Amino acid sequence: MSAQSRAVLITGASSGMGAATAVRLARDGARIVLAARRVDRLDAVAEQVRQAGGEALVVPTDTTEYEQVRALVSRTMEAFGRIDVVFNNAGLMRVGPIEKLAIADIDRMVRTNVLGAIYVLKETVPILKRQDCGIIINVSSVLGRKTRATAWVYAATKWAVTAINEGLREELVGTKVRVCAIQPGVVDTELFDAFETHPKKAFSITHPIKPEEVADLLAYIIDRPWHFNVNEVLMRPTQQMV
Numbered sequence: 344m345s346a347q348s349r350a351v352l353i354t355g356a357s358s359g360m361g362a363a364t365a366v367r368l369a370r371d372g373a374r375i376v377l378a379a380r381r382v383d384r385l386d387a388v389a390e391q392v393r394q395a396g397g398e399a400l401v402v403p404t405d406t407t408e409y410e411q412v413r414a415l416v417s418r419t420m421e422a423f424g425r426i427d428v429v430f431n432n433a434g435l436m437r438v439g440p441i442e443k444l445a446i447a448d449i450d451r452m453v454r455t456n457v458l459g460a461i462y463v464l465k466e467t468v469p470i471l472k473r474q475d476c477g478i479i480i481n482v483s484s485v486l487g488r489k490t491r492a493t494a495w496v497y498a499a500t501k502w503a504v505t506a507i508n509e510g511l512r513e514e515l516v517g518t519k520v521r522v523c524a525i526q527p528g529v530v531d532t533e534l535f536d537a538f539e540t541h542p543k544k545a546f547s548i549t550h551p552i553k554p555e556e557v558a559d560l561l562a563y564i565i566d567r568p569w570h571f572n573v574n575e576v577l578m579r580p581t582q583q584m585v
């Protein structure tokens with residue numbers, strides 16, 4: 344599949360790494376389905392995608408709802424007839440000592456970061472297997488390899504993504520479907536908007552990774568030929584200790 348007609352499904356496309364990756368892949372002419380909950384933000388990203396030279400379809404989706412994920416994938420297939428890239432990216436982070444973490448935030452992290460990501464795989468993997476081609480990019484974290492006081496619920500969800508990625512990779516050996524997990528450190532997105540102290544400040548990071556830099560890396564990984572499967576990529580700002 345040439346980069347021009349590539350069909351891409353992105354969850355968490357309304358901001359941060361999802362939005363940046365949509366715009367980056369649009370520069371190669373990709374056809375992109377943008378999924379998240381905030382429709383106004385998705386519409387704005389869709390406009391940027393079109394201006395960059397791509398095609399965009401907005402499908403408002405809450406990935407914690409299985410029926411919505413099913414509908415998202417069938418809309419994608421109706422529109423494009425195939426899926427070449429799945430960026431399984433929707434997620435959130437809340438931190439705090441366990442007695443201070445609201446149960447609603449714990450539920451939302453586990454439901455979005457783990458269950459939602461699994462729902463996306465449940466619906467897309469059979470399609471990529473049938474095509475015998477495509478790439479799935481899962482979003483883990485530095486905290487998918489480490490754990491920290493006050494961030495271990497989030498870390499547990501991202502360790503889960505690391506486990507999912509490796510198990511799925513093994514399951515797909517013998518096909519031409521590639522599976523990759525990225526494990527970023529601090530990327531400058533809205534992920535930390537709800538934090539009392541931004542990690543940039545907490546860790547004295549003046550130069551976090553930019554979402555566009557992650558998007559460039561993903562474009563490189565996606566462009567590799569089918570036999571070259573980049574399985575995991577750990578990345579941090581040079582200034583990040585943890």
Ligand SMILES: NC(=O)c1ccc[n+]([C@@H]2O[C@H](COP(=O)([O-])OP(=O)(O)OC[C@H]3O[C@@H](n4cnc5c(N)ncnc54)[C@H](OP(=O)(O)O)[C@@H]3O)[C@@H](O)[C@H]2O)c1
Pocket residue numbers: 354355356357358359360361378379380381382384404405406407432433434435436455459482483484485526527528529530531532533534535
């Ligand atoms: N930024 C970092 O330093 C960093 C580091 C490691 C890993 N990550 C991971 O990277 C991924 C992307 O985050 P980001 O940094 O780009 O932050 P972001 O700008 O906050 O993006 C998060 C995206 O997830 C979407 N989302 C959240 N809950 C959703 C739900 N239930 N259904 C559908 N979409 C949902 C949000 O859209 P709506 O609110 O519109 O639904 C948004 O588009 C996350 O999985 C995050 O855990 C980030």
